[in-house]
Amino acid sequence: MKRLSTLFLQLFLYGTGLLLTLVSWRLQTWTLASFALLAFLMGYQYGRARTTASLPEDSWRLRLLAYAAQVVGMAALAYTTGLWWLFLPTVVLLYGGHRLAYTTRAKPPLLLKIGVFVALHLVFVWMFVGMFTSMPYPQAQAALLALVAVSPAQRTRMNLFSGIGIGLACLYVAATLARDLAFLAFLLAFIGLLLTFLWRADDEDGLKANPVVLRPETDAVGVRRRWSLSVVSLRASVLLIAAAGLLFVLTPRFAGHPLVPPFTINAPIRSAPTGQIINPAAPLVRIAGSVDSASDYYHAFAGSFDLGYRSGLSSEIVMYVRSPAASYWRSHAYDTYDGRFWELADENLETIRRQGPLFNLQNVSWRDEQVFAQTYQIVRPMPNLIFTAGNPIQLYFAADQVAVDSTGGIRVGGALEAGTVYSVISLENVRNPDILRSAGDAYPREIAQTYLQLPSTVTERTRALVIELAAGHDNAYDIARAIEQHLRTNYTYTYFPPPQPPNSDAVDVFLFEDRRGFCALYASSMAVMLRTLGIPARVVAGYGTGDYNAFSNLYEVRADDAHAWVEVYFPDQGWVPFEPTAGWNGDPQTGPVQRWLFTGALEGLQLPPLPTEQIARAGISALGVVAPWLALAVVVGLCVFVARLLGRRIGIRSGADTGSYTTQTERSRRAVLAVYRRVQRRLRSRRALAQTAQEHAQSLPALVGLADLVDVAAYRKQPPSADEVQQAKATSKRL
């Protein structure tokens, strides 16, 4: 009967959730969707609580191991998110929850179950509220709080496994945010605790299931040999690290389409972008000449690009990039050169408004196999430029609008603060050299007008050098490669070439006077030389690839990775990047993206965008309705708890607690007594009314063990455990 009622209630809750989902989909009201989610969760939890057939876990050692594993997961999350203020109280509350679960494991009170149920749903509401109100890492907070919320319900071995699973989920969330090798320490600690838990669990099962336990004897000389767990641990650790390491190295990595749009966690930028490039690293006063100190300021991230500026760059990490392929991270380009400065003459900006969670940057159709996603995590204040790879077509960014300039550079309304995260979906731009060679020279008029511009400062010897380099090549691609190769092999890279003489051309000085310089000079030289041949070219600013961390799969981009390179236009092919700077061995073109079976699996699947804002508003409104009642319930509950506590202290007992224990309500007591009655019938020997079970057993020695259990069932405060009930039944079978 109970199982039927459980099943019915589960079906009812699942059905309600499904109905609410369909209605909310139809009406586009996300309030109902949030209640649908709650209904599904209630149905799952209710069914699990009633039908899980596992015994209360009596081993406090196992519980301690599970607790430790959960704490490690929580610590990893706190470390990667900085939520230490939440970590410490949740660790204490988690301990309290486990303690409560352990003491009430035989029969948890109904109030406890209700409390866990309500708390868990409040955690989810908190998460949605946090996502709307720009709370730091709302998902991480929810993971920590969820672990605490379910801890009092972790009575059985299966519950402890589930708790460890939630700890693993915390570790998963931490993994998505981890950037350094410290996460490995948390992972190793978690795995160590998990394996110790598994070992211990099997040991406990072995000790319980087998009544005879054999321990090693003392050896001939009487010295007891202790079996060293460390030997097996060491061997297992070495094997595990070797196996995991080998798998990690050999496992191929593929790119897939993100299942859900990446969340941006900072406050949205509300202001509209302008033509101005805002660079928070720009010094207040720019000193003419060289600036020896290293800073984050790269002078290419500005409205105009001064080739006469000399400065060092620090090696601080400015951003992390997650990308399935290596690339340069492009921000924008310059089209006009005047002998010293590069500028973007065309100040037209195309404003794009957000559509749902994303910006559609281009009106093109694409398939999942053609695109790849990059995620940028800003670590230090950065200019209001969006760095991209490949040919960006979609942008997920917390802003109302962005602007695209004539060179494809994307700007936002304010500088990027540390902690900003955004994602870009781009088309690959791997180009075939043979196709480029046959591209021809039919350049569109607007391209030719803009990107063939040259100042009068370009010298004859520059033009002569170009002609010399281009000799023997009959197409723009080979000429560009020849120039690129010449620059890479004949000039020396330095941050601090001599200052540019006044009234000189920066390219001329670099090519023929100094013969050394930084990336901007290389790029400028190549762009100018190509333009002299009538090949459209421009100087591009951005960051180089950075250092790849295989563990985090992040490219660690530092301030000194700031870079300039060249883009050359090919008819029908678009802008193709080249790298002329000596010593820079990266490829400005995006590397090949490895795809797999599931890359295009979601093509055509119209997943609705996750409406965090609406859900959050729904959560807040629901919370507004529920909160007063919840507060009242909490206050009443606390009062009842305190009253009972005080009552116990001063000796007030409830009617049921009279010193002898009723057998009416406790199933285990009834079970043992039923066995006793059955045995008496079988042996045709009934206990007299005035006889105790022990006295009765004196005439039937076979009943001695059972008589002990009968006394436990009838008189002991704590009802018989499941093991004792099983023991009684086994005795009955033997008799």
Next chain:
Amino acid sequence: MMPRRAYIHKPTARAGTLIVASVVLYFFANQTQVGYIYVMAAAMMGVVLCAWWLNRRALRGVVASRAITTGDAIFGVRTPESSFHEGDDVTVTLTLSAPHAHAAQLALTECCPLAAPDSPQRQQALYVPTLAHKQRVSFSYDVTLDRRGVHTFAPLPIESRAPFGVFARRGMIDAPASLLVYPEVRSLRRLALLDRQLAPQTPRPVAGFGYEVIGARPYRPGDSPRHVHWRSTARTGQLISKEFADEAQPGLTLVLDVFAHPYAKTDTKHTPFEMAIKIAASIGDYARKRGYPLHLMVDDSALPAPGGAVEWTALLEYLAKVQPEGIRPLAQIISARSAQAYVVVVLPYPDMNAVSVLAALRASGVRILVIVIDPATFPTSSPAPLHLERGADTQAVVGALQAASIDTRTIAHGDDWTLLLGDNEMSLRKIPNTQQPISNTLS
């Protein structure tokens, strides 16, 4: 060279969980491009591989041995002895060791064929948490030898899920031990057949080589001239030799009916045949102690019996092993063999065909004691054959034997046959005239 053991090495549900978790993490790693999720996926799968490798060696080199001893409980000295009888208490010691490698979390089942089927010693679950290199663990338990026969300990089923319960390795390890349990031998206070004789050296009235003249016969070539009886020779006119008595010690022939009669099926060890074995062993012991050479007369098709005068241990060994599987009825066996001066016939099944042969044997001068066991009085797990239900056959056989002046004893289940065998009077257990067999009673 020991045969290679066949172990079963199987993944558990945990292996499936870890593999699924690894695959899911790998999928999400590709979708999210988070490097550490690749690490987590590799770690999960690494745990599976590590557990697989370590578990393969979990039972490697675990050896077991057994020792069976019986000892003086008073002095606490345990000494290995070579003879074990039904009902004796012995101590079985099982020793496990791992001479080559560490072992852990060993779960094994000790199945003792010596114990009664319903005894807790029959099957015992053992657990060894850890067993280091060159360590050993021992398990001793006392058991009462339940049945006669050759008992061989089967290989020990053993399992280990170390180190993490991801894989389980199961197999059998040999701990060979075989024990021959002799039947129960009870001390008889008296045996009427043998007790009537003053001394075992009572000469038989059979011609042989001796000193006492018991008669005369015609001279046969080879007779000594000194043995010629001259008076008879003078009287008869032909050579007559003296006949001397055979002064060889008289022996006891144990006749046991091992024919495959249609005994009723039973789950207990209390069967007519088992009782017959005990009686035969006890009688043999009684005769041996009084110096009577023992001879065995049985159907060799069930089990070849030792010929001639049987050593006591040989008799016990035979009685320990023999089963009612003979193909020739008792009458045929008796007819074909010669018996000693005293014959004890134990009939676990009322065989009327044996009566006439026994009567003829009695008429030849052999002293016979027939012990008839009434199978209808024994517990059965299925209805006894119809003709046994009323014990009619037993009564008829006993009556026929008594009519042939053969000393007969009737033994029923539960009787103290040590007393009944010593009685001078023939006793016949009265079979109740009811339709219900006395069955399913325990002694």
